[in-house]
Amino acid sequence: MPAADKLEQVPAIRAEGLVRRFGDFTAVDEVSFRVEAGEIFGFLGPNGSGKTTVIKMLTGLLPLTAGNAWVQGLDVRTDSEAVREGIGYMSQNFSLYHDLTVAENLQFYGRIYNLTADRLRRRIEEVVTLNGLAPYLHRLAAKLSGGWKQRLALGCAMLHEPKLLFLDEPTAGIDPVARRQLWDLLFELSGHGITFFVTTHYMDEAERCSHVGYIHYGKLIADGTPAALKELPDVHPQGTKRIEVMTPEVTRALRIARQVPGIRSATIFGESIHALVEETMDLAGLRAQLGRQNITVTEIRPLTPSLEDVFVELTSKHQAALEGRQEAVRA
C-alpha cells in the first residue's frame, strides 16, 4: 500500500510558531516542534506552563492565536473535524461516565466514532483484552479503582484505532504498579506504530520517552531525545564533567566542596553530592583534598546527568534570562 507508506513519512505532529494568548497573558509563546510517527513524546513542564493549552490547540479545543499546526498532515486551523476523527484523547481526570458500566462507556465512544456494530464488537474485545478489563465489564465506572479507571479511559480513547493518542497526565494520582503497567502498555502499542503525546511530572517517565519536550512559561526550552538533551552545551559545558561524591557528611562536605577550585557547582542528592567540575580534575586528588578536611568519602565517580539535571539547568538559565529581560525593560 503506497498510500500507507506515504503516511508513515508525514510527521504525527508538526507545530510551527504556536502562540496562544488569553487577553494580555501569553500562555504559549512561539512553540515549534515535530513528533515523528511511532514516537513516545514526553511533554514536561511545571503546572501552568502551557502543557494543556498546547494539547487543546493541537486537538482543536482552542483556536491558535498565531502559528500553524498539522496533526497527521491535517491543518488544525482548517480541518479540525478531520483531525478529531484520527486522534484519541485522554484527559487529566479520566473523563468517564460514572453511572455507566465499563462496557457501556466503551460502546458509547465506539458509537460516537460511527464504528459499525461488527467492528465495535471486535474492537471492544481487543481493547478489553489489551487492557485486562474483562473481569470488570459490567461494573459501574464509579466503582473502579484509579488504575482501572485510567485503563478504561485509555480503552475509550483508542477504541476507534487512532494512530495518535494524547494523554494528559495519565499517571497522576495512580499507584506505582498501575503506573508501571501503563508504561509497559504504551511501549507495546508504540511498537504497533501508534504515536503518543504524553504529559507528565515524573522524571522517570520522561526518561522512558523516545523524545522529550520541556515547556517553561510558555516557551519550549528543551526538545530532543533524552540522550541528546544530556549532551546540550548548556547542560554539559565544554571542558567539564559531572561527578558524584558519596559521603555520610553531605552538608559539611558541600560547604567545603564549594571552596575547592575547579568545582563549578555542587548540590546535595540524598547521600551524595553532584558536582559539575573541570574536565581535567583528578578524582583521587579531590578525595585526598576532602580527606584532609576530615570528610570521609566512601566513593567518588563520574556521573551522566539525569533529565532532572537537564531541566534544572535549563530552567534556571531561562529564569535568569527572563529576569534579565525584565531588568532591561525597567532600566
Added chain:
Amino acid sequence: MRDTFRGFSAVFYKEVLHARRDKGTLFFSLLIPLLQMVILGFGIDTNIRQVKTIVYNADGRRESRELIDRLRNSDTFRVIQYAESDQVMNDAIVGGRARVGIKIPVDYSDRLLHQMGAQVLVLIDGSDSSVAGQAINVTTAIGLDESLRRVLRNGAVFPVEMRPKLLFNPDSRSPNFLLPGLTAVLLLNVTTFLTAFSIVREKERGTLEQLFVTPVRPMGLLLGKLLPYLGIGFFELCLILFFMRVVFLVPIHGSVLLLAILSLPYLFVSLSLGILISSKAHSQAEAMQLAFLTILPSIFFSGYIFPRETMPLFFYGISYLVPATYFINITRGIILRGAGIQHLWTDALALFVIGTALLLIAARRFHNKVIA
C-alpha cells in the same frame, strides 16, 4: 447535512441509560409536580367565601335582623360573633379574629320606618386586598338591593336587571382555573432542570471536554440530550392531564390530541432553556439558581396567578417574552374554552420561534468552545 447531527444517536442512547439508571431523580421529578398539583388542586380556593365577620347589632329589631340574614346568606360572610359594643368589634378586627365588622346603628329600623336614609357601618380589614375587595362589592350590592326593594315596594319589577353568565367555568371552581396554568409551570420545572443538570454534570466530570475532542457536532450533542427529556416531559404532561381530569374533575372541552401536539413546541422551549442555562453554569448549584430565575417570571408574569391585563405596561411587555404565557393561553384555551388550532396557532408559532432562537444561541455558545 448528516454530519451536522454527528453523534446524535450515541448521545441519545447514553442519555436514556443515564435516566434509567438514576431512578431516584426520575421518580422525584415525576412525583413532585403531582404533589404540587394536589396542594394547589385541593388546598387553594381563590374564590372568597366565608369571611370571618363580627356583627354589632345595636338596633336588634326585625329590619336589622333581616339585613344580617341577607349578609349571612351571601356565602361571603360567616358571622363568628355578635358584639355588644364598638370596643369589642374593633378589638376583634385589630386582633385578626374577624376580617369584617358590621355595625347596625340603634336607630336603623326607626329611620327606615320614617323613610329616612339609614346607615350601616362596614369595617373591613384592608390587609388582604382581594378579601377587602370582595367584602366591599358584596356589602354594597346587598345595600343597593335592600334599598331598591324598599323604594319599589311590593310587586314592582326592577327596570334593569343584569344577568351575568359565567362561560366555561360556570361554578368558578378554582382547580379549573389553576390546574391548566399549573401544567405550564410544572412542565417547565421538570424539563428545564433535567436538561440543565444533565449537561452541567458532564461539565463537572470533564466528559464534556472529552466529547469536544471527538467528532461529535454541537447539534448532535444537544439534540441527543434534548430528545430523551422531551420524552420524559411529554410523559409528565400525560400524567398531569390524567390527574387533572380524573382526580380533580376538570373537564377538558377541547381536543386532547391538539393539546398534546401544541405542548411539543413548549417542551422544546423549556428544554432549550435548560441547555442555554447549562452553557452558562459551571456547577449544578449554579444551574439550579439560574433555573429558579427562569421559573419566577413563569409564575408571576405568565397570567398563571395574576391576570396579565392588570400589569403595568412594562411588565405586560415582559409577559410576552415568557414562554409560559403562550402555553397557559393554549392549555386554558383547549381545556376550558374548547379552543381549536385556528385560535391558538399564533401562540404555538411564538413558542416555536422562542425555542429555535434559544437552541441556536445555545448551540453557538457550545460551538464557540469547540472551534474558532
